[in-house]
Amino acid sequence: MKILKDLMYTKTHEWIKMTGDKKAKIGLTDFAQDSLGSLVFVNLPEVGDEVSKDDSFGDVESVKAVSDVFSPVNGKVSAINEELLDSPEKINESAYDAWLIEVEDIEENKDLLTPEQYEKVCNEEA
Amino acid sequence: MSLIFDKSREGIGCSILSELDVEPVLFPEKLKRTKSLNLPQLAEVDISRHYTELSKKVHGVNDGFYPLGSCTMKYNPKINEEIAALAGFTKIHPLQPENTIQGCLEVLSKAEKYLCEITGMDNMSFQPAAGAHGEFAGLLIIKAYHKSKGDLKRTKIIVPDSAHGTNPASATMAGFEVVNIPSGDDGCVDIEKLEAAVGDDTAGFMLTNPNTVGLFEKNILKITEIVHNAGGLVYYDGANLNAIMGIARPGDMGFDVMHLNLHKTFSAPHGGGGPGSGPVGCKSFLSKFLPNPQVKEYSDKYEFSNSPDSIGMVKSFYGNFLVVVKALTYILTLGKEGIKQASENAVLNANYMKCELSKIYDMAFDDICMHEFVMTLENLKKEKGVSAMDVAKMLLDNGIHPPTMYFPMIVHEALMVEPTETESKATLDKAIEVFSDIYKKAMAASELLHEAPVKTPVRRLDEVLAARNPVLKSGDRHTD
Numbered sequence: 347m348k349i350l351k352d353l354m355y356t357k358t359h360e361w362i363k364m365t366g367d368k369k370a371k372i373g374l375t376d377f378a379q380d381s382l383g384s385l386v387f388v389n390l391p392e393v394g395d396e397v398s399k400d401d402s403f404g405d406v407e408s409v410k411a412v413s414d415v416f417s418p419v420n421g422k423v424s425a426i427n428e429e430l431l432d433s434p435e436k437i438n439e440s441a442y443d444a445w446l447i448e449v450e451d452i453e454e455n456k457d458l459l460t461p462e463q464y465e466k467v468c469n470e471e472a
Numbered sequence: 473m474s475l476i477f478d479k480s481r482e483g484i485g486c487s488i489l490s491e492l493d494v495e496p497v498l499f500p501e502k503l504k505r506t507k508s509l510n511l512p513q514l515a516e517v518d519i520s521r522h523y524t525e526l527s528k529k530v531h532g533v534n535d536g537f538y539p540l541g542s543c544t545m546k547y548n549p550k551i552n553e554e555i556a557a558l559a560g561f562t563k564i565h566p567l568q569p570e571n572t573i574q575g576c577l578e579v580l581s582k583a584e585k586y587l588c589e590i591t592g593m594d595n596m597s598f599q600p601a602a603g604a605h606g607e608f609a610g611l612l613i614i615k616a617y618h619k620s621k622g623d624l625k626r627t628k629i630i631v632p633d634s635a636h637g638t639n640p641a642s643a644t645m646a647g648f649e650v651v652n653i654p655s656g657d658d659g660c661v662d663i664e665k666l667e668a669a670v671g672d673d674t675a676g677f678m679l680t681n682p683n684t685v686g687l688f689e690k691n692i693l694k695i696t697e698i699v700h701n702a703g704g705l706v707y708y709d710g711a712n713l714n715a716i717m718g719i720a721r722p723g724d725m726g727f728d729v730m731h732l733n734l735h736k737t738f739s740a741p742h743g744g745g746g747p748g749s750g751p752v753g754c755k756s757f758l759s760k761f762l763p764n765p766q767v768k769e770y771s772d773k774y775e776f777s778n779s780p781d782s783i784g785m786v787k788s789f790y791g792n793f794l795v796v797v798k799a800l801t802y803i804l805t806l807g808k809e810g811i812k813q814a815s816e817n818a819v820l821n822a823n824y825m826k827c828e829l830s831k832i833y834d835m836a837f838d839d840i841c842m843h844e845f846v847m848t849l850e851n852l853k854k855e856k857g858v859s860a861m862d863v864a865k866m867l868l869d870n871g872i873h874p875p876t877m878y879f880p881m882i883v884h885e886a887l888m889v890e891p892t893e894t895e896s897k898a899t900l901d902k903a904i905e906v907f908s909d910i911y912k913k914a915m916a917a918s919e920l921l922h923e924a925p926v927k928t929p930v931r932r933l934d935e936v937l938a939a940r941n942p943v944l945k946s947g948d949r950h951t952d
Contacts, residue, residue: 381884384936386936386939386940387939407939409935409936409939410878410881411878411881434940435936435940
């Protein structure tokens with residue numbers, strides 16, 4: 347299980363990476379892709395959609411189940427990773443490169459987990 | 473084997489239609505097809521052989537043990553088929569005058585009466601054609617009820633995560649917002665979470681009981697009370713009724729609306745097309761909202777009646793009528809004692825298997841189960857790399873249909889086993905032996921399990937490829 351040191355995380359297994367002032371990319375963690383198994387579909391929001399902290403902004407479907415993906419922050423979708431719509435397997439291949447959405451105008455979220463805190467969450471669930 | 477389309481030969485066909493003995497009536501030009509239908513062209517004998525060949529490659533309840541959890545794959549008694557094939561039931565037309573089909577109306581009326589007796593409901597409609605269809609109709613009834621009281625703010629349906637997967641889907645289809653609540657460590661509804669979730673926007677609460685982990689909800693009266701106090705209605709998903717028939721009644725537990733699966737609990741065929749029947753039942757204060765038409769019994773006759781407050785029709789005519797005939801036959805064959813005994817044996821069989829298998833495999837919950845139980849193969853996967861999928865595939869090589877896999881989602885590497893009451897102890901013992909044999913193989917040579925199945929018509933299917941790039945047309949093939 348890979349946890350990158352330069353990212354922040356959520357209890358619901360999303361990662362968030364700041365890509366600029368008030369701008370960030372959001373994706374699913376390696377732990378999440380491993381538990382879900384081979385992904386076959388990804389549903390993403392549209393550019394311009396508002397996302398709110400802890401609310402689902404999309405879902406991913408594996409051969410086992412459909413799971414919601416939750417936003418770690420409040421903000422507005424500035425880009426979506428369209429490549430994933432045709433190739434959801436990219437998330438399985440490299441979870442931290444396969445970002446789902448980019449969000450701008452984000453508000454600070456003090457509840458995000460550090461890599462160390464997130465590792466604990468994973469160990470408890472594993 | 474090849475598809476029926478591959479066997480098609482130009483110009484070959486069946487000539488079973490008798491000569492036209494009335495004046496031909498032609499379609500108007502504008503309605504005529506411009507291209508001929510793309511149907512395979514085969515002689516009757518070749519069609520028959522094609523489907524017989526297919527039928528030899530499947531596994532049904534008539535081939536062997538079929539412990540598919542949550543699906544109640546019990547044996548379908550042949551007498552059901554015999555009764556349902558009677559000309560009085562088959563050679564009728566849905567638009568025939570009521571006075572010429574009194575026997576058929578009596579079947580619907582009697583089936584309603586007996587099923588209401590079993591469930592504690594007051595009225596029932598046989599229109600829904602499947603379980604989820606019954607849920608959908610039931611939710612529309614809940615919606616109509618709140619609307620009739622002018623209470624339009626009740627837009628949410630609460631569903632615990634141990635419910636059937638169809639519950640949130642049906643609620644969404646019916647236009648509700650779904651609020652999911654997690655179950656407690658014991659696999660049952662978390663009362664505190666439920667109390668926090670209810671409010672003046674709660675339209676209803678859907679409960680599968682026994683739930684999908686095979687446990688009977690402990691706080692059932694408390695649950696229905698909390699929802700009622702908040703002004704919501706309580707829906708009972710009767711898909712697992714096989715565990716409680718003749719013993720406990722949803723109506724007595726405080727439930728307002730429910731559905732049954734005649735194609736599961738009441739022994740009509742299930743899987744392979746059914747067809748199904750998912751009657752929706754309710755308490756009398758909701759009866760006027762049931763789908764139209766309802767059969768009414770008078771002292772000297774039966775008649776259809778329509779309620780102006782009805783949610784309307786949810787299927788053409790009266791639902792899958794012959795399935796109701798089969799269910800009524802089953803009820804009358806078993807009688808009051810037999811119905812109860814069926815449930816007792818279903819629960820006994822499940823506990824026997826659970827008890828024996830727990831000597832080898834990990835169980836998701838230790839409690840005594842109802843009609844089904846859930847195993848977790850998480851440790852086996854971690855230690856030996858053998859997943860629930862691998863075990864399921866090896867069961868196929870042993871002539872056993874695998875249990876339900878990876879469901880419920882609250883259990884990792886889940887295998888959900890429902891033996892049903894129609895299996896003998898000898899069958900259960902044989903299955904237990906197969907399970908323990910597979911475990912030994914997993915310990916000694918796990919690669920064997922990754923190879924399975926080896927004896928089936930097709931080996932392990934690439935379900936990822938199938939989901940990502942489905943081939944939906946004959947003639948298209950995956951090349952790799």
